[in-house]
Amino acid sequence: MNAPARTFKDYATDQEVRWCPGCGDYSILKAVHRALADAQADPARTVFVSGIGCSSRLPYYVETYGFHTIHGRAPAIATGVKLANPELDVWVVTGDGDGLSIGGNHLLHALRRNIDLNILLFNNEIYGLTKGQYSPTSRLGTRSPTSPGGSFDAPVTPGLFALGAGATFFARGVDIDQKGLPGLFNAAREHKGTALVEILQNCIVYNKDVFDDVANKKTAAERQIHVVHGEPMIYGAERQLGLRLNPATLKLESVTLGENGVGEADLLVHDETNPVIAQLLLGAEAPLPAPMGIIHRRPAPAFDAAFAAAKPTRRRVRVQDLLHRGNVLDRR
Amino acid sequence: MNAPARTFKDYATDQEVRWCPGCGDYSILKAVHRALADAQADPARTVFVSGIGCSSRLPYYVETYGFHTIHGRAPAIATGVKLANPELDVWVVTGDGDGLSIGGNHLLHALRRNIDLNILLFNNEIYGLTKGQYSPTSRLGTRSPTSPGGSFDAPVTPGLFALGAGATFFARGVDIDQKGLPGLFNAAREHKGTALVEILQNCIVYNKDVFDDVANKKTAAERQIHVVHGEPMIYGAERQLGLRLNPATLKLESVTLGENGVGEADLLVHDETNPVIAQLLLGAEAPLPAPMGIIHRRPAPAFDAAFAAAKPTRRRVRVQDLLHRGNVLDRR
Amino acid sequence: MSQPQLSPAASYVLRFAGDSGDGIQLQGQQFTAASALAGNDLATLPDFPAEIRAPTGTRYGVSAFQIQFGGERITTPGDTPDVLIAFNPAALVVNLRQLGPGALVVVDPETFTEQRLKRADLVTNPLEDGSLDAFQVVPVEMGRLTQEAVKPFGLGVKDSLRCKNFWALGLMLWMFDQPREPSLRWIERRFKSDQAMRDANLAALNAGHAYGETAELAHTLVQRPTPAAPLAAAEYRTVTGAEALALGLVAAGELADTEMLFCSYPITPASSVLHHLAGLEEVGISTFQAEDEIAAVCAALGASYAGKLGITSSSGPGVALKTEAIGLAVATELPMVIVNSQRAGPSTGMPTKTEQSDLYQAVYGRNADTPVPVIAARSPGDCFATAIEAVRIAVRHMTPVILLTDGYIANSSELWPIPDLDAFAPIDTTRPAAGDAPGSVFRRDPATQARIWASPGDPRFVHRVGGIEKDIGTGNISYEAANHQAMTDMRRDKVAKVADFVPDQTIEQGPARGLAVVAWGSTYGAVARAVRDCLRSGLNVAHIHLRHLNPLPKNLSELLAGFDAILVPELNNGQLATLLRDRLGVSVAQLNKVSGQPFVVAEIVRAISEHAQPRMKEVKP
Amino acid sequence: MSQPQLSPAASYVLRFAGDSGDGIQLQGQQFTAASALAGNDLATLPDFPAEIRAPTGTRYGVSAFQIQFGGERITTPGDTPDVLIAFNPAALVVNLRQLGPGALVVVDPETFTEQRLKRADLVTNPLEDGSLDAFQVVPVEMGRLTQEAVKPFGLGVKDSLRCKNFWALGLMLWMFDQPREPSLRWIERRFKSDQAMRDANLAALNAGHAYGETAELAHTLVQRPTPAAPLAAAEYRTVTGAEALALGLVAAGELADTEMLFCSYPITPASSVLHHLAGLEEVGISTFQAEDEIAAVCAALGASYAGKLGITSSSGPGVALKTEAIGLAVATELPMVIVNSQRAGPSTGMPTKTEQSDLYQAVYGRNADTPVPVIAARSPGDCFATAIEAVRIAVRHMTPVILLTDGYIANSSELWPIPDLDAFAPIDTTRPAAGDAPGSVFRRDPATQARIWASPGDPRFVHRVGGIEKDIGTGNISYEAANHQAMTDMRRDKVAKVADFVPDQTIEQGPARGLAVVAWGSTYGAVARAVRDCLRSGLNVAHIHLRHLNPLPKNLSELLAGFDAILVPELNNGQLATLLRDRLGVSVAQLNKVSGQPFVVAEIVRAISEHAQPRMKEVKP
Numbered sequence A, B: 001m002n003a004p005a006r007t008f009k010d011y012a013t014d015q016e017v018r019w020c021p022g023c024g025d026y027s028i029l030k031a032v033h034r035a036l037a038d039a040q041a042d043p044a045r046t047v048f049v050s051g052i053g054c055s056s057r058l059p060y061y062v063e064t065y066g067f068h069t070i071h072g073r074a075p076a077i078a079t080g081v082k083l084a085n086p087e088l089d090v091w092v093v094t095g096d097g098d099g100l101s102i103g104g105n106h107l108l109h110a111l112r113r114n115i116d117l118n119i120l121l122f123n124n125e126i127y128g129l130t131k132g133q134y135s136p137t138s139r140l141g142t143r144s145p146t147s148p149g150g151s152f153d154a155p156v157t158p159g160l161f162a163l164g165a166g167a168t169f170f171a172r173g174v175d176i177d178q179k180g181l182p183g184l185f186n187a188a189r190e191h192k193g194t195a196l197v198e199i200l201q202n203c204i205v206y207n208k209d210v211f212d213d214v215a216n217k218k219t220a221a222e223r224q225i226h227v228v229h230g231e232p233m234i235y236g237a238e239r240q241l242g243l244r245l246n247p248a249t250l251k252l253e254s255v256t257l258g259e260n261g262v263g264e265a266d267l268l269v270h271d272e273t274n275p276v277i278a279q280l281l282l283g284a285e286a287p288l289p290a291p292m293g294i295i296h297r298r299p300a301p302a303f304d305a306a307f308a309a310a311k312p313t314r315r316r317v318r319v320q321d322l323l324h325r326g327n328v329l330d331r332r
Numbered sequence C, D: 001m002s003q004p005q006l007s008p009a010a011s012y013v014l015r016f017a018g019d020s021g022d023g024i025q026l027q028g029q030q031f032t033a034a035s036a037l038a039g040n041d042l043a044t045l046p047d048f049p050a051e052i053r054a055p056t057g058t059r060y061g062v063s064a065f066q067i068q069f070g071g072e073r074i075t076t077p078g079d080t081p082d083v084l085i086a087f088n089p090a091a092l093v094v095n096l097r098q099l100g101p102g103a104l105v106v107v108d109p110e111t112f113t114e115q116r117l118k119r120a121d122l123v124t125n126p127l128e129d130g131s132l133d134a135f136q137v138v139p140v141e142m143g144r145l146t147q148e149a150v151k152p153f154g155l156g157v158k159d160s161l162r163c164k165n166f167w168a169l170g171l172m173l174w175m176f177d178q179p180r181e182p183s184l185r186w187i188e189r190r191f192k193s194d195q196a197m198r199d200a201n202l203a204a205l206n207a208g209h210a211y212g213e214t215a216e217l218a219h220t221l222v223q224r225p226t227p228a229a230p231l232a233a234a235e236y237r238t239v240t241g242a243e244a245l246a247l248g249l250v251a252a253g254e255l256a257d258t259e260m261l262f263c264s265y266p267i268t269p270a271s272s273v274l275h276h277l278a279g280l281e282e283v284g285i286s287t288f289q290a291e292d293e294i295a296a297v298c299a300a301l302g303a304s305y306a307g308k309l310g311i312t313s314s315s316g317p318g319v320a321l322k323t324e325a326i327g328l329a330v331a332t333e334l335p336m337v338i339v340n341s342q343r344a345g346p347s348t349g350m351p352t353k354t355e356q357s358d359l360y361q362a363v364y365g366r367n368a369d370t371p372v373p374v375i376a377a378r379s380p381g382d383c384f385a386t387a388i389e390a391v392r393i394a395v396r397h398m399t400p401v402i403l404l405t406d407g408y409i410a411n412s413s414e415l416w417p418i419p420d421l422d423a424f425a426p427i428d429t430t431r432p433a434a435g436d437a438p439g440s441v442f443r444r445d446p447a448t449q450a451r452i453w454a455s456p457g458d459p460r461f462v463h464r465v466g467g468i469e470k471d472i473g474t475g476n477i478s479y480e481a482a483n484h485q486a487m488t489d490m491r492r493d494k495v496a497k498v499a500d501f502v503p504d505q506t507i508e509q510g511p512a513r514g515l516a517v518v519a520w521g522s523t524y525g526a527v528a529r530a531v532r533d534c535l536r537s538g539l540n541v542a543h544i545h546l547r548h549l550n551p552l553p554k555n556l557s558e559l560l561a562g563f564d565a566i567l568v569p570e571l572n573n574g575q576l577a578t579l580l581r582d583r584l585g586v587s588v589a590q591l592n593k594v595s596g597q598p599f600v601v602a603e604i605v606r607a608i609s610e611h612a613q614p615r616m617k618e619v620k621p
């Protein structure tokens, strides 16, 4: 294009960012700006729709169209935006409470329909804005103002929920991963259908370092595996570790390459189109590594496209003619 | 017990059943009566909670406590019932619209928490009571008053949704299977945690015989597989067919026993505790057989039990004493 | 028994009744089409059970269809049927109560069997126990005669009997000398692919008609040709409220030159609007069936933000779920239309029965000070103009608008002069014009307080909106006390200013003094007829019917000041009465009926008679 | 500059202000505890931003806490602070507006740096540009002095400065000669496990206190010991509205001998009630955090069906989502309490700001004719009795009850005479007694129309309920017209009959003639003070404060008839005014404020002065 390329600064607004100092949301916001710049997204044709929560404040800080809506309803409102104008690039920003507690039904149906939305789920495993109550992703035993003795609601796993809803795209990243996030965001953007990206986000006030076990830079190499379609599942600081499927138990196990004759050939190869592999990865528990990257992606007809094709609201008939259809009594 | 055993007739009410003649709900109702009789359930300690829909009329026809509530909210109301009195045997009756459209969020969270409810999902792939609009389980291309040109919402698969929500029990049956259903219902009843039973139900007015491909008695043997924990996956009129896992594609394939050296030993053995197997079964598409029976069941702490343990509302402290805690200024 | 006959009249009330499986509603619709083509004015009342197909022969399973038609102005389906056609004992008993003395009762004696009587909770046989003495009973073996008529086409008994409704229809078409053509055409179309059923139904229709003509029976019916109504010169069709509402919405879209997204979740009796619109893309509307009512209103709001007018439709319980999102529409100042097809409540209540009890919810039913314009339709045909008015207010004032209709209007039909769209003024929106310079979307039109309707895609107005309080000028988040006060006042004024665009309230009929009967919504027909009758009987009474409920027309207060008393008849416990006391400080007498049934004219006449004075002779100049 | 001092007074208004990270709220609570122990009457107003930890030094990030305390009856946090302690420039400027002339302004001059001034959008330095001329400025290097005080404990700068709030607290405790013990004890408890922070905070507190005493500084402060208030003989504690509400609920459970399930979904400002109750199982209540508001109200209703009283709590937007289920509670005639902690709207609005604008929603905000009793709390302490009353109505009349409170009451605290539970009458329920024979659960108590509260587990009353209209006698589904009318009337009468149990409305103060100031809810404190002042200045005015809003007390109409005029002050656009016009047909003058802030006394005094007449000397007999 002739217009000068936009830098990531061009996607920031004049509004003062109002998150707590040190909140993980800052770095995610930066990655969003970066992703938009990388894609040279047209601000006029880009819309950020959010619910309510600390995370949902994000649209005010992105120089595109934006709609800060009500708690849990962003996917439903975004659906209306997209159906009304399929040419728009529609993003949804939500939190673990907004998207998975009150908003679970709309997220389910957006994923099921496979409407072309890019949904960013800021998962800090807590209700931040309302001062720290446990959320549907909080781990068992989480102490909070509403669970002084520790929570005993089994948490939901966003990725597994997405698979169950029939998601055609699910990716996962960590808030501080400035290198990785923009790429995931743009992969979501390019996906035709509902793309859900879960970002592990650090709420330093109410759930400080809850992801330290996987996010901590020191141990990340051993605690995270970044899966790539078509490549064997290798991780570790020296890429010395791998994941293998135990055919008997149908469970994943971690192996050390080279040790008792295990080679790359023995490792599971990531197939992002196979939900069974996604389920194996997402169902794996520590000490197995936490899966990052594009965990599931498969082509499928997008709802908005089918809708636009089946329901083109071009006026071809005058209403006046419509009124005269059927039995008419002429008394003129 | 000394009291004379209750027959299934004792679980019928004096209310006239008001479904369309020939509706699949009649046979499910019969199976419910049967199951209660088999379990000799105590009517005073049994509660049926339903939402709104043809299916949700069921509580009026069962001689126990019953609550016909509002559309989609039965799991939430049943949760309150169970938490208030954990000794009750609480059933939820819902439909594909009631439970998976408007009620999806409550079903998700009931399953996630694993509260001890027995949920019967009458899936007729249509909105019956409102005169036949397509539902979230209607197949692509379903023609209805709201989809005259055929629907293009990708349907949700109840079983996969349940797995994604973290369900600890999922079973599946056909309305006309009077032999099988009572057993499934009582297995759900005995399960400590949320048990979801999907029943394929024939709406003869608005979605007549939509399940014929699997339910039809003539072809059922080849089109259904009744899985049993610990047993190889065999089906067919002469039990001549089986399911095998293709290790390369991680997909199921149908094989004929005896043909090119395939024996029972090659077949996948059903492990009801392994969600991966459940996903393989539920994800399989025709011509592979539709899975019936207890597809997934695993032990896990029930929410209501943990709740009762952590929050025993026995009055041990007088409120008057509570009022005097903390800094008190005595001006008497 | 003397030859049963109806005394000649300008109009007749006919009621069909049978099992929900008997095709009674279809029968009624066919008779309606015929009588419309015959040039009768008419009004209908479908009255069916909640059950999809209730067990046959039961009282609660009875489905009925009533029509008043004739050669004069008709505004109601009639209080007391002149003719009842009952297909079985249950259909007879549940409808007896309403019949006028001497009414013609057509029954099939062969259906009065032991077992059928039991199904209808009858211990004795009404044909014998004298309970029909007050009426003229016409026993006709409709079942047997139908079977004979269709024998040639080799249908089974079940299928043969399914033609009974057309046989009886034929008889009634003969009786009132009305054309068979519409029904013949309909049968041809409907059974294109099923020749046997087509021929059978055609035969049944004609046989029923012939039965009336042939004189060789014991008690022939006397034919009562119905004169055509004195109709103004126009083209006419019949229309139900749901249909007219759907048509009005698309007409408004054309007038406003805006496309629309209609987002709804099925619910009785609102679904029919959705059904009528599904498939009308060619006139610029598309429909989205959402996962629930919240998603429906939210998708509609999203559409409005994106530049297509969002419309959502439901009934009381569903609208309850939408109220939070309606608040967001108010806060973000986006246009939207919320259609409420009211039904009997509370809670699930009686979904297939009618009521006007969601006025409180519409006017006052939101958290915070969140005013929303509210208007209501008065009749099936009036839904058309009301829908246009709702869209006009929404896009001119940038506000959600609630349109109230109800189950009665939605399902019943009337003869409708097809409107000329050119007669409607185009609808202005606040969309920025092509030439407009970039700027804040919160610049307001002082006449309306409306902001600019700019949408994504337009590089000039890239902006963010939300539900947090906004600075009245910039739209940025603001927690400023003074600003919140200013915004609250602005929201109040914005809705108040709608009244500046509302035509003065007029009097439907009657003098500007004496008793004012102030009504709204679907009671129009009954009130109009009642006031007409009372005026003729010399009472000093006038009929004022409100379309605009919030805000009320500016001149209403002044208009009412001229009356001695105000009577407010409503199908609720006094909700408009509250509104009038609140907004106008007037005191009113109430006539409230909450039974799930519309008013009958007599009920209103009675109330008027209690409150109105006889008219003094007026000295003509 | 002369020695700054406060003119001696019966009570003082003190305001702490700083960043949301400075521990201002804690500081205020500690001062409150001290002044309570000192026997002062008091009222507080926490005033914090929506942001959890807003960026430091910004205007919108300022957190403040205001308290009025002293030796007389105190009902409001005070209009104009006598002393402001501002930790930074932003905290100074945003609070200047409210200060009275001559107010003491304590600032830390070292915080008025270029960069800090810029953060606060200040171009010039208020300490130099004369904008403080009207006040007595007391520059105190609170930051540096704190750091010196805590140096021995080897904390970093950041941690050291976190003790500043206790340093300033110490200074104020000295200034008003109030006990340090509560704060010392609190620090001991809070930092049990962190010795350094404990010692540092203790040292800071004492250092601030000592600073006041030591005379060697340029401008010493003059100490103003505050006299104890003339309190009735009782035991006292401070309590916030949220706390008192929680305590009232559990007290009611004990009085009704029923256990409770409190089901809620977090929302500001309602969450604090949930937080207070979490962990109170030992007094018979358990809390359930639901997935959303709909699930919360539904779980509460399920609990009530199962025999534990269900309670749900939220704020306007959340209550909007509950309205459909409240309709089901009405239809099934089950007891439930819905607590609404009102906040500024519409939509998300200003969650941390207060408002009284959900009265419409509470009284009129449901589909269909669905009446629900509504009561409101007037002050933090009053939440206790109001909660008991709500439970009493719910279980005596078998109906959902809406209890209105708001963010102001919920967060602010007052000195509270600890109630004696034996003084409260036990709460009757309609539970079947052990001996009762089996039967229909729809037998009604004619005095209340309440049905029997029978629950699963009881073999005598196995039954089914639902949202479809029920036969008034059997409870079976009924679509009968007459029955629906009867049920609608019953539901209306049921709520109306609550008034039979409501004590006559009394006058708070003032004569039974002249101007009646009729108010409700959290405006109590300001109205009480305003009317007191106006009475003293000889105006003919009385204060009537309503707890029962639906139904209204039976004698209210008669009571108001005695007055010449009625003034209704509300933090909304006239919602009680509507209710009074609707129910009593009276005409009222309105005083409406919708800024997110409570009334200040002066605003009400002004309005009263406009409407009230001077009192005639009354001839003593």
Ligand SMILES: Cc1ncc(C[n+]2csc(CCOP(=O)(O)OP(=O)(O)O)c2C)c(N)n1
Pocket: A052, A053, A054, A055, A056, A070, A071, A094, A095, A096, A097, A098, A099, A122, A124, A126, A127, A128, A129, A130, A135, D265, D266, D267, D268, D293, D317, D318, D348
């Ligand atoms: C209808 C409604 N219910 C509840 C709330 C209160 N509320 C606001 S944000 C929130 C949860 C926020 O948690 P999450 O979505 O995880 O966002 P986070 O603050 O953690 O980023 C809640 C309960 C609300 N604003 N509206």
Ligand SMILES: Cc1ncc(C[n+]2csc(CCOP(=O)(O)OP(=O)(O)O)c2C)c(N)n1
Pocket: B052, B053, B054, B055, B056, B070, B071, B094, B095, B096, B097, B098, B099, B122, B124, B126, B127, B128, B129, B130, B135, C265, C266, C267, C268, C293, C317, C318, C348
């Ligand atoms: C809040 C609300 N929305 C919508 C409806 C209308 N409604 C009643 S049942 C139903 C769907 C029924 O479908 P399903 O749950 O599959 O039950 P089925 O009748 O097929 O057994 C709908 C949309 C309602 N009663 N309440």
Ligand code: SF4
Pocket: A018, A019, A020, A022, A023, A024, A025, A054, A055, A124, A128, A129, A202, A203, A204, A205, A206, D052, D053
């Ligand atoms: S509360 Fe937590 S999530 Fe919210 S802004 Fe602060 S750190 Fe971030």
Ligand code: SF4
Pocket: B018, B019, B020, B022, B023, B024, B025, B054, B055, B124, B128, B129, B202, B203, B204, B205, B206, C052, C053
């Ligand atoms: S409509 Fe369908 S589901 Fe409903 S009762 Fe009739 S057959 Fe059964």
Ligand SMILES: [Mg+2]
Pocket: A053, A095, A096, A097, A122, A123, A124, A125, A126, A127, A128, A135
């Ligand atoms: Mg969160």
Ligand SMILES: [Mg+2]
Pocket: B053, B095, B096, B097, B122, B123, B124, B125, B126, B127, B128, B135
């Ligand atoms: Mg269904």
